[in-house]
Amino acid sequence: MSKACKNCSRLNESNVCVSCGATDFSSRWSGMVIIINPEKSIVAEKLAKKEKGEYALTVQ
Structure with a gap:
């Protein structure tokens, strides 16, 4: 299972x-x-992501 970076x-x-x-x-x-x-x-522009990859929408 993937972990999401808090940063x-x-x-x-x-x-x-x-x-x-x-x-x-x-x-x-x-x-x-x-x-x-x-x-x-x-x-990517709206989320301010400049690199390819998988991103979580919310991280607790």
Whole structure:
């Protein structure tokens, strides 16, 4: 099961976030968005995500 980074909401399997390098994670998250092309994505722009990947919509 993926953990969500409390800093950037990126879903991770490792102990260090692949996106921001943080180590503070939560297993309590809901909703997911997958950013495929952040340069052209309106969703990525609205969520302020600049990297491809899977992100949680809410992280507790």
